[in-house]
Amino acid sequence: MKNHLHTLLCAAGLLSAGGATAQTTVPNAGFETWENRPLSNERPQGWLTADDIVYQVFQPIVGPLTPNATKLVTKSSDKYTGSFAAQLIPKNISVLGLGSQPAPAILLLGDRFRVTFADLSDPTALADIRRSRGIPYTARPAQLTFWYKFAGTSTDQAQVAMALSKGNLSNGGIIVGTASSTTTNVITPGTTTYKQFSVPITYTSTEAPDSLRLGFSVGGNQVFSSSAALTIDDVAFSFTTANASPAVAATLSVYPNPSENGLFSLASLQKASVATAPLSVTDALGKVVLQQAAAPASAANGRQLDLRGKPAGVYLLRLDTPEGIVVRKLQLQ
The missing domain is CATH 2.60.120.260 (Galactose-binding domain-like)
Known part of the structure; x- marks a missing residue:
C-alpha cells in the first residue's frame, strides 16, 4: 500500500x-x-x-x-x-x-x-x-x-x-x-x-x-x-550555445560605458531582438549579479541595466539572442 x-x-x-x-x-x-x-x-x-x-x-x-x-x-x-x-x-x-x-x-x-x-x-x-x-x-x-x-x-x-x-x-x-x-x-x-x-x-x-x-x-x-x-x-x-556573428554583435550599443553611477542603457535599432534578449551580468569572479528575462520590443531603444550599489570594476554582460550569444564588458567606475 x-x-x-x-x-x-x-x-x-x-x-x-x-x-x-x-x-x-x-x-x-x-x-x-x-x-x-x-x-x-x-x-x-x-x-x-x-x-x-x-x-x-x-x-x-x-x-x-x-x-x-x-x-x-x-x-x-x-x-x-x-x-x-x-x-x-x-x-x-x-x-x-x-x-x-x-x-x-x-x-x-x-x-x-x-x-x-x-x-x-x-x-x-x-x-x-x-x-x-x-x-x-x-x-x-x-x-x-x-x-x-x-x-x-x-x-x-x-x-x-x-x-x-x-x-x-x-x-x-x-x-x-x-x-x-x-x-x-x-x-x-x-x-x-x-x-x-x-x-x-x-x-x-x-x-x-x-x-x-x-x-x-x-x-x-x-x-x-x-x-x-x-x-x-x-x-x-x-536559444543558442554559439556566439553571434560580429555583424549582429555590432548592432548593440551600450551607453554610458564606463558608467559612474552604475546605470547602463542597451539599444539595437537594427535588430530589436539583440537589445531585448534574455541577459545576465557576472562579476570578475563569475558570480551572476543581475539576470533579466526577455524585454518587450519597445525596450530596444533604451533598455536599462541597474548595477547601482555594485563594487567598481569590470562586469560581463551576456545576451542570449536568437542570432547567438552577444557578450560585452561593462566598466563601473
Whole structure:
C-alpha cells in the first residue's frame, strides 16, 4: 500500500488549458506571482502543483483532507533573483483509509493538464508528458536552464522533463524535441548554494512546435529523506550555445560605458531582438549579479541595466539572442 497514493497520482487525468496566446518564454519563470486555490496550498500562477492534485482530484476518493496540510510545493523567499522561488518538498501524508503514504512533490507548467506523472520519476520515457497538450509555445530553443538548491542526502532524487510537440498527439501529432535530467546530468543533492542546471534539447523533427510540456519532481521514486527539498528559480530557455556573428554583435550599443553611477542603457535599432534578449551580468569572479528575462520590443531603444550599489570594476554582460550569444564588458567606475 505504500505506493498507493503515488499510483493514484500517476493515474490522474486533468483537462488541459486552451486558448492562450503562443509564446517563446516560460510564464512566471521566476515564480514571482502566487495565487490561492480553494482547499489547496498557494501555488505559482500558471503552474500546477501536487497540492492541487491531492485536493482537487483525490479528496473525493480518499476522504476529507485538511486544507493546506500537505504543502508539497511552497513559496520560498530563499530565491536566486527577485523575491520568491518555488520549493518542492516530498512528504509522507496521512490519508483516510490508507494511513501514511509517500507523496512526491510535483510542479508542472500550465493551469490544467491532461497528464500522468510517471515519467517524472523515469525521465527517459516521456510517454505520459507527451499525452498532455501543455501550453502554447512556438520556438525551438537550444537548451533548458534553471537555478536550483537541492537539500537532502545522496539517496534523494529530483527530475526535470520537457517536451515540445506539434498537433494533437493522440491524432497524428508529433514530438518535435525533448529534454530531461539523466543519470549523467543530475540535479545534485546536497547543493546548498544556487547552481545553474542546463540540459540540451534533442530535436527529432524540423517542424516548429505549437506546445510545450515542462515538469519538475522530487520523490517520484518514493525514496526520499526527511530533509529533501528542491528550490527552483529563473526557469529559462537558451536559444543558442554559439556566439553571434560580429555583424549582429555590432548592432548593440551600450551607453554610458564606463558608467559612474552604475546605470547602463542597451539599444539595437537594427535588430530589436539583440537589445531585448534574455541577459545576465557576472562579476570578475563569475558570480551572476543581475539576470533579466526577455524585454518587450519597445525596450530596444533604451533598455536599462541597474548595477547601482555594485563594487567598481569590470562586469560581463551576456545576451542570449536568437542570432547567438552577444557578450560585452561593462566598466563601473
